[in-house]
Amino acid sequence: MLQHPPAEPGMREEDIDTPALVLDLDAFEHNLDTMAALLAPTGTKLRAHAKTHKSPIVALQQMRRGAVGQCVQKVAEAEALAWGGVPDILVSNEVIAPRKLARLAALSGIARVAVCADDLAGISAIEAAAEHAGIRMTVLVEIDCGAGRCGVEPGPQAVALAERIAASPHLIFGGLQSYHGNAQHRRTPEQRRDAIAHAAEGTRRTVEQLRQRGLECAIVGGAGTGTFQHEAASGIWNEIQAGSYAFMDADYGRNEDPPPFRHSLFVLAEVMSAPRPGFAVLDAGHKAVAVDSGLPLVHGRPGLAYTGASDEHGNIKAEDPALAPRLGEKLRLIPGHCDPTVDRYDWYVGVRKGRVECLWPIAARGGMA
Amino acid sequence: MLQHPPAEPGMREEDIDTPALVLDLDAFEHNLDTMAALLAPTGTKLRAHAKTHKSPIVALQQMRRGAVGQCVQKVAEAEALAWGGVPDILVSNEVIAPRKLARLAALSGIARVAVCADDLAGISAIEAAAEHAGIRMTVLVEIDCGAGRCGVEPGPQAVALAERIAASPHLIFGGLQSYHGNAQHRRTPEQRRDAIAHAAEGTRRTVEQLRQRGLECAIVGGAGTGTFQHEAASGIWNEIQAGSYAFMDADYGRNEDPPPFRHSLFVLAEVMSAPRPGFAVLDAGHKAVAVDSGLPLVHGRPGLAYTGASDEHGNIKAEDPALAPRLGEKLRLIPGHCDPTVDRYDWYVGVRKGRVECLWPIAARGGMA
Structure with missing residues (x-):
């Protein structure tokens, strides 16, 4: 097959x-170097998204050029990366099925693994899997910063989930997942800037409310190839999750002022x-x-x-x-x-x-x- | 992987x-039986299209219920079927790359294999591969019966290609490929009937012109899930190439008077x-x-x-x-x-x-x- x-x-x-x-290696390497050069002055780290490339070989090349780890959307992607030697993986997505969570927990012996949650029941499922595996699983709270898909509202709802995670002996609160997916392809630079300004407001507010409860966000993750320069400059996000930058595609090319x-x-x-x-x-x-x-x-x-x-x-x-x-x-x-x-x-x-x-x-x- | x-x-x-x-086996078997029952009174044979299912297991079940063989679009599909025990395979598509044609010729030891052509250069490429492999390859001429994609015009152009095939010691003229792809999803029964009536006219004319030159069409193949009852009733086509009928999908369901x-x-x-x-x-x-x-x-x-x-x-x-x-x-x-x-x-x-x-x-x- x-x-x-x-x-x-x-x-x-x-x-x-x-x-x-076909991957044009000169252009691919140019893109990796360009991203590293753009992020260096901001102090923001790159955790490149492997949902784009699905390959531990690509992932390790990104990490050799400064990426601190990888994002994935699926447990099967996390497995492929961990088995291929990638040491630090965030599932930037909810996982609730016990069978999947057991697979994810089983990777903890060979890689740092974290996952997202947006529901108390989801957190309980992760907790059960971690307890069963005898590990502590790192969990980020996903907030809906404007995309209208997964994630709780910024503010008190997110704080309540974070406190639930932090109170568990089997879990570690890892921070916030705050990705504005549908801002990436808005066509004008102003539309993208405004969308991320809105996302930044809710994210900043949530980070501050968490801090007031004594909860620090080791990761505030988000951003894609269309908007990452805004998130990187914001002082709020500390990890950029762009994936398409390595390859570019025709649709990103249709953005006005397209990514470089x-x-x-x-x-x-x-x-x-x-x-x-x-x-x-x-x-x-x-x-x-x-x-x-x-x-x-x-x-x-x-x-x-x-x-x-x-x-x-x-x-x-x-x-x-x-x-x-x-x-x-x-x-x-x-x-x-x-x-x-x-x-x-x-x-x-x-x-x-x-x-x-x-x-x-x-x-x-x-x-x- | x-x-x-x-x-x-x-x-x-x-x-x-x-x-x-998920394949609902009761519904799947119902569909196979329904197709067999609909075609039986017409005398038209089913050569089900494996581009839909991509599985020799499905193919062999179709053949146990009366299908005479399988169609594929790609040499890789032909390989998967032949290796899985399917004995009679038509590539209902042009193949011109020498590397692919060599792979196709190599299957001839374990299955009957045929392929389509719509160009003299394509026929020469098939001939070279057949000669090199020491076999005779069966080639059908594809005509454009209305879809506006591959295939030559019905009539003299098709006859010229058929004569070129029949004249080669390494090839066998196998008949006509006449598939009206974009008629399948035309929404009203009248639109579909009219499209196939038009396709039938050119196909009949080509079959007759070939016969005048002494060339009989062992196969006149075409039709899909949306129109097959017209082709089966026409007296022109003798093989129906439907694939989706085994599964149905939402888009076929949107046809008025959808397939049964x-x-x-x-x-x-x-x-x-x-x-x-x-x-x-x-x-x-x-x-x-x-x-x-x-x-x-x-x-x-x-x-x-x-x-x-x-x-x-x-x-x-x-x-x-x-x-x-x-x-x-x-x-x-x-x-x-x-x-x-x-x-x-x-x-x-x-x-x-x-x-x-x-x-x-x-x-x-x-x-x-």
Whole structure:
């Protein structure tokens, strides 16, 4: 059920079997260095989000460039990272199923692990798992700082959960999870700034109320690739959870004043039919490239547009028939959304200067539980 | 990288780890029997499409109920089926990459294999692979009968390709591939009937022109779950390539006069946060359930709607807060689109009367090459 690798080291990019997930290593490393350079003067740490990359190899490269740990959304992702040598993992999400919590607790022998909660019953479930495993589990309280998804209201509700955690002999209060997910793709810089200013107000208030009760937040975590410069400059958040910055995608590119990263992640696809002038069909449809945030863009080929995705086919239209790609030609697509695109593949094919340099397994691919 | 199974045989459905792909075996078998009963009086055969299910286990059950073989879109799917014991496989799609064609030719020792072409260069590539492997490969000509994707125009263009195939000592002319993909989801019965009437005209004309040149079509293949009753009744097509009929999905359910099958495929998801009255968050977002054809429906729980998907979260709104699901409660979701949803999972969890009966690996999951 693991698919065989689509390439071998040393191969030319045009010889990679398609569709394949190609990582431009120069652009990827540029992005890691850029993030480190942007955060250094703020004193804010990076805890990069592995929901984007799902790979302990990527995680360890981020940590070699200064990240203090990793975030994940799922226990299966935490397992893949811990088993791959990542020493510090925050599940930036609620986990309530006893079977999942037992798996998470079982990782404590090989990694520092923390998890979020937004409900007293959820905290009791974590406490039971920790007690059963004979460990103390670190728990952050998630507040809803504007996204309207998980998390309690900032203020007294969050304080009550924190006190419940701090009072347990099996738990450690780890701080606040405060992520404004839907601010990341608001198109204007002003919209993003205002959303984070609003999130900052509730977060600051909650931190202060906790301090009044003698509870310090070791972690105040949040932020994504679209807004992290605001959170980093706020003096409130101390950990940035950006993930997409490593790869960039077409949808982040549509933000006005987009984040300062290069496209490093591509789906390499081949023209498998060219039945009419100015029209070609690629072997990559929406099973190969996520379309939840829009269609992919064609990289480095002006005049070509990816105009429609079916399950296994992608339609390419050329402005001018003379520009149309030939049967068998390969194109790099910039995914509309990098996270779910990565999740469709078993392998990164790392490319530098037109040659395959490495193959990295996407160890947490499909890890939803 | 293979995810561990989310259940064990004998377990109650509510104990399955989430998100999980649950197959209601009674409904699934009903669908297989219904298709067999509908096709029997027409004399048209079923060559079910494995792009939907990606599993030799499902394929062999379809064949035990009368299917003559399977279709696939990708060589990796053909491999998974052939290795799993499926004896007759048509790649209902163009394959032009030499590396892929060599893999396809290598399957000929264990299965009957055929492939489609819509270009002279493509035929030459298949011929070279067949010659190199020392086999004769069966090739169908794909015509564009209305979908506007792959395939040559019906008529002389198709005849020219067929003659090229028939003239090769390494190839066998296998017939016509004539699938009207985008007719399947046209909403009214009249739209679907008219689209297939148009497709039938070009297909019939091509079959007749081929016959005038002495070329008989062993296979005239096409049709999907939305239109197959038209193709089956036409007297032109002799093989039906429906796939979704085994599972049904929410989008086929939106057709007026929808196909006569039951929903058998579900994503089982758990409420992992219930932060506000009337609102809950499931642990299944668009990494767990495909949204390219719309959001999933909540099965068997009137008053609940799945209103938004992010990567790992699904928002549930209740018409009346009293109907809202509790933290930890599990819901069955009907996927908007079954094919890409299946492709996100490693396992089917077969359920009957509330108990897990079987676990089936999704052997071609991620098989895009």
